[in-house]
Amino acid sequence: MADPIIQLTKLTKKYGDFTAVDGLNLTVQKGEIFGLLGPNGAGKSTTILMMLGLSEPTTGNVEVCGINSTTHPIKVKKKVGYLPEDVGFYDDRTGLENLVFTARLNGIAIEDALEKAEGLLERVGLTNQKDKKTGKYSKGMRQRLGLADVLIKSPEVIILDEPTSGIDPKGIQEFLSLIAELRDEHGVSILFSSNNLHQVQQVCDRVGIFVEGKLLAEGNIDSLSEQLFTKGRYLIELGIAENRREPDNPVTVENLERIFEPVSGIESVSKENELFRIECETDISSSIARKIMENGLELHYLNKKEYGLDAIYNRYFEGGL
Structure with missing residues (x-):
């Protein structure tokens, strides 16, 4: 992919002496889901507000679509849908009425608004709740209605922005499936x-690790893992009994290196505890x-660990760069 949908260049936001976003360079490509990952207070929401034209950067440039x-926040808002952690609706109106109201605000004719709202409610699994007032909706239902509201x-x-906060596990899985469907079937670009x-x-598809207003790293899981774990992506731990054929010859790292020599892909062999x-x-x-x-050794323990996103994330905070 080489078609940026979001382009941030040296983006900085300061509040007095406090720097919330610090020289951020970020590109999100068309048709991908990009994860902006970081702890609370990292500057993620501040960055999003600048993308939406709801807050002006101190320095730098932000382009969306x-x-x-x-300079053109209204034009951006016409092309971008935003779902915050806490979605606001008119609680005395039904889910369908809220969606139709949003559609009308966006210049959609009433007949088309009704048809589109009905279709979106079905897509997010709220058809049976469409005539229920949103004040009676659960958090998960409100987030699903929020996604429909964004899509209208x-x-x-x-x-x-933290769209799954407060949703039960089943609701989270349904929500994430909807997100993937929007990318796969409708080509929508998503910043998560x-x-x-x-x-x-x-x-x-790709992840950016965001801490204290700075983007520390970005890429897919494989590339981030390669940057941090240069000796390999997988760690296999072995518990091995003494050699049955040679009881007086203890198993050593050197023995295993010799045994594993024909096996391709091994980066290192070591022993710990x-x-x-x-x-x-x-x-x-x-x-x-x-x-x-094959070499007469008794294997009584094997544990495999893949260096996934949690290991990558923790390594950055451990200062392992």
Whole structure:
């Protein structure tokens, strides 16, 4: 992909002496889900407000859909849908009435507004609740209605700011499935801001790790893992009994290096707290187990760990760069 839908260049936002966003450079490509991952207070929401033209940057440039958000905020709002953590609706109106109202505000004729609202309520699973007043909706129902509300104007970009906060696990999975469907079936570009690693890893094509107003790293899980874990993406821990064929010859790192020499993809072999640690680029646990048994060793423990987004995220905060 080489078609940016969001382009931030040296974007900075200061409040007096406090720097909320610090020289941010970020590109989100058309048709992808980009996860902006960071703890509370990292500057994610401030960045989003500048994208929407709701806050002016101190310095730098922000473009969404090729439009400068600072100088043309209304044009940007016509192309972007925004779903915050807490969605506001008219609680004395039904879900259908709220959607139709939003559609009318966006210049959609009443007949088309009704038809589109009905279709969106079906897509987000709220058809049976469409005539219920939104004041009676659960948090999960409000977020799903919020997504329908965002989609009513057919946006090119959707910005989600902590959209799953307070939703039960089943509701979260349904919501994330809807997000993936919007990308896969409708080509919608999505910026997903969250502090939940697991959810970001589930749906995002690329991730940016955002801390104290700075983007520390960005890329897909594989590329981020390669940057941080240079000895391999997988860690395989082994518990091995003494050699049955040679009881007086203890198992050592050097022995295992020799045994594993025919196995491709191993980056290092080490020992820690009676466990042998194999770092490798791919999951070769079955090949390793086979070699151990072929050489008369008794394998009584094997644990495989992939360096996923949680390990990447933690490594940045541990100062492991």
